[in-house]
Amino acid sequence: MRYAQHCPVAAAAEVLGEPWTVLIIRELLHGSSTPPQLIRGLPGLSRGLLGKRLHQLSAAGLVTVARSKGTLTACALTDAGRALEGVIDLLGRWGRRWLPPPRTGDLDPELLLLDIARGIGRLRLPAAPVSIHFRFTETLRQRWWWLVLSEAAAVATAEDPALPIIMQIECTPSALAAIWLGHDSWLNAIKDHVVRLTGDREAVRSAVAWLGTSRYHRPAEPPG
Structure with missing residues (x-):
């Protein structure tokens, strides 16, 4: 135009x-x-x-x-x-702060996990590849997903990677999106029974720290 x-x-x-x-x-x-x-x-x-x-x-x-x-x-x-x-970063931060959380119908588990994988800092990931198993409820789309974590990359896949599973997460896409975007916390989501975490306690703590939150919720990095 x-x-x-x-x-x-x-x-x-x-x-x-x-x-x-x-x-x-x-x-x-x-x-x-x-x-x-x-x-x-x-x-x-x-x-x-x-x-x-x-x-x-x-x-x-x-x-x-x-x-x-x-x-x-x-x-x-x-x-x-x-x-x-x-510019793109400012748009994302503005949208996250001032617009309503995403509607359930707008949530795609694959896109959500793709976004989460992109946001994970590589230096924090384990040397030996491991996976997090996601079991999504209340969705008509692919319900089982894995997030493969290693020093090389974080990758979302619908195929079982046959790697050690350090944590299993059972939740709705809405619950995970709320945590990722900073509208909720892991602790509150677990207390409200909208998220269920299974795994060794220390491994779960490490996995939650690896996942982090969206860059549009984290403090902006200083220029340069």
């Missing part, structure tokens, strides 16, 4: 105001670089519309794209695109 104004806010809105654009940039900032990776974090976005938005972002100088035989294979943010990280 063209606003035809001199104001930089209007100019920026022309680039970022199209549906899905801000979320595509969010995914690129999280490290996604291929269409399948982007689509995983953006269910509901078609490949065709993704290609259109990436073309627009490329034309605006925010994204570079690579193609093979005419098919888009990879993309990356330019310096101008990466400079939007602070």
Whole structure:
């Protein structure tokens, strides 16, 4: 959309105001670089519309794209695109503070665990790979998930990784989202019987510390 104004806010809105654009940039900032990776974090976005938005972002100088035989294979943010990280972070913090918690129908266990996995600090993870087993209730979507934790990465998967399970969490997606976004705490959720944790006490403490909370709830990191 063209606003035809001199104001930089209007100019920026022309680039970022199209549906899905801000979320595509969010995914690129999280490290996604291929269409399948982007689509995983953006269910509901078609490949065709993704290609259109990436073309627009490329034309605006925010994204570079690579193609093979005419098919888009990879993309990356330019310096101008990466400079939007602070903007995306402020949007997330504003939304977490001032908007209502997510509705039950908006909660996807896969997206929630993908977000949690991205937020886990790698330096805090165990040297030997372990897993946390999630059993979600009150959802029509995939109910059993695992979070694989190791020094290499934190990965959410619906396939049993056949690794030692240090903790099992039984809850609704709403209960886990409330804890992750800082609207509730593990202690309160356990007392209210909306979350059930099973495992060795010390292992459970370590796992809860690893999971942490969303970056949009944690204090903002100082610049630089």
